[in-house]
Amino acid sequence: MAEKTISEIAKLCADCGTCQSACPVYQAELTEPNSPRGKVNLAKALADGRLAPNPRNRSLLYQCLVCGGCEHACPQGVEFNAMMIEQRNRTSGGRSIPWLKKAALFLYQGFILRRVLWLPRLLARTPLKRRLSLPAFQNADLKMIAGGDREKEYDVLLFPGCVFTYFYPHKTVEIKALLEGLGLSVLYPEGLQCCGFPYLSQGWGEKFAKLKDKNEAVFRRFRFRQIVVPCSTGVLAFRKYYDLPGTEILELSEFLYKHCPQAAVDPSWAERLPGPFTYHDPCHNLKSLKLRKEARHFLERFGDRFRDDDSGLCCGFGGIFKVGFPAVSKKILNKKAAKLDELGVSAVVTSCPGCYLQLKENLDVPVYFFSDIFKRQVKSEK
Ligand code: SF4
Ligand code: SF4
The missing domain is CATH 1.10.1060.10 (Alpha-helical ferredoxin)
Structure with missing residues (x-):
């Protein structure tokens, strides 16, 4: 320490x-x-x-x-x-992590990062799908949007994190398009790894250090002003455990609030919902990064279509926590679901890929990511 x-x-x-x-x-x-x-x-x-x-x-x-x-x-x-x-x-030092958790870590950051996607895709069709929290896989070819010019200085480097790289890659495509639509030059370089926080938080510092070194090597190859991460856990990892002096690292809602406060929301998105919607505050957004007003700055533009949930209740995902303690995770999720019932909402928006996965795979109402609420391809002042 x-x-x-x-x-x-x-x-x-x-x-x-x-x-x-x-x-x-x-x-x-x-x-x-x-x-x-x-x-x-x-x-x-x-x-x-x-x-x-x-x-x-x-x-x-x-x-x-x-x-x-x-x-x-x-x-x-x-x-x-x-x-x-x-x-x-x-x-633990990684040695005493239970095998199921190790399997999940391996799937999330090991096999998957090496593009051996057949195994998690196969497991996602078995009863282990729920136990390992594997979502339905979405197809999107991130190679089409990856790359970077070493001579150029970019406004932002987009670090999507592992869930949006491998499970929901279309979200990475959409977030990049959103930022570009706001007039920003966006770098999404090849070679990015998981931020490593899941390993670090499980007590596997050696694995974390390897991922950190690989990411830092990618960062050093390019010039950019900020790193934008649509995942507060990644922001925590970069701010506290990486060596990135002088680099501003911002979570997506935090970045938009600070640098693109005029970004236009899409009223037709909310009109297509059968009723009001709410926002799920990811724990690391609310409790660690202290981000609350940032997302609401945009959400409140939907007027009474937006019903605020100020409970701060956790979704029970916690990355690998859900794999290790499914019964406790379920109890935590049930409380969240009861709160949503009480609010009478027909949809949920969140801004953490892990919460998105947990809520999307387990709730009966549609779940959206924070970037979904914005108009596409709208140029506005930076
Ligand atoms: S689960 Fe409980 S003990 Fe662990 S960080 Fe959250 S509040 Fe603290
Ligand atoms: S809230 Fe009180 S009991 Fe809990 S960690 Fe802080 S000082 Fe200790």
């Missing part, structure tokens, strides 16, 4: 329990070991050597989405995510 040790972070905890109401896992399970406070005490005991790692406490260590909810709520400023990631790396 670069700045503080686990013990230094943990000793800030005042045992107040404020974090419990913000924790989707605690709210699903209602046991103290599953609370953020319980995990702070566990991480501290493991770090101090008062407790030796065993299957029970390893499992507890992984019963956390690293969603940032507790960190956001904590009055003491306990840096929970950094502590959890460090403790998982110490306790």
Whole structure:
């Protein structure tokens, strides 16, 4: 850990329990070991050597989405995510990650990145589809839009992340077109890998470091002003764990709010819906990057077609969390679904590829990505 040790972070905890109401896992399970406070005490005991790692406490260590909810709520400023990631790396180092989670990581970032798509496509037709959270695959040839000119300075580098590269590649095509329609020069270079956060958050620092090195090598080949990532988890990874001095890294809604606030939404998109829609705040947007007003700046232009959900409820995906703890994930998702029923909405918009996958594959209402609400091919001032 670069700045503080686990013990230094943990000793800030005042045992107040404020974090419990913000924790989707605690709210699903209602046991103290599953609370953020319980995990702070566990991480501290493991770090101090008062407790030796065993299957029970390893499992507890992984019963956390690293969603940032507790960190956001904590009055003491306990840096929970950094502590959890460090403790998982110490306790596990990737070796003790359960086989199913490893299989999912392998599928998401290993096989898939090497273009061996037949295996996940095959598995997506089996009962393992749900267990591994595999979506229906969409076809889009990203080679058609990939590439870059080393002599040119681009406005933005688009980093779509692995879900929008391999599961929903048409979203990468659409987001690039949206940004270009706003008058921006957009670089989508070949050779980008997953940001690596799924490995890092699971305690597999070595794998993360390899992906980081490969991405940084691609970044160094080109000139661009900003990196735009339609995924707040990727933004967190780049800001906190990459070496990108002087580069502005922005999540998509944050970028549009800051640099293209006049970007026009498409009223006909909402008119085609059977009723009002809402927005699902991804945990890392709301709780880690503190992005709330950015998406709403655009969503509120739809008037009363937009019904705000200010619950901040998690969708239960958490990347690999869902694979490891499907029952807990389901309870968390059910709460979200109940909230959507209560709001009486007929569609959901979100701005995280992971939430998009989770909601799209599991809800009965249509799910859209944030970029879908904008007019296509409309030139506006940057
Ligand atoms: S809110 Fe912060 S200080 Fe209070 S119990 Fe949770 S981690 Fe500890
Ligand atoms: S990061 Fe999220 S899931 Fe993990 S303990 Fe904190 S609030 Fe709970």
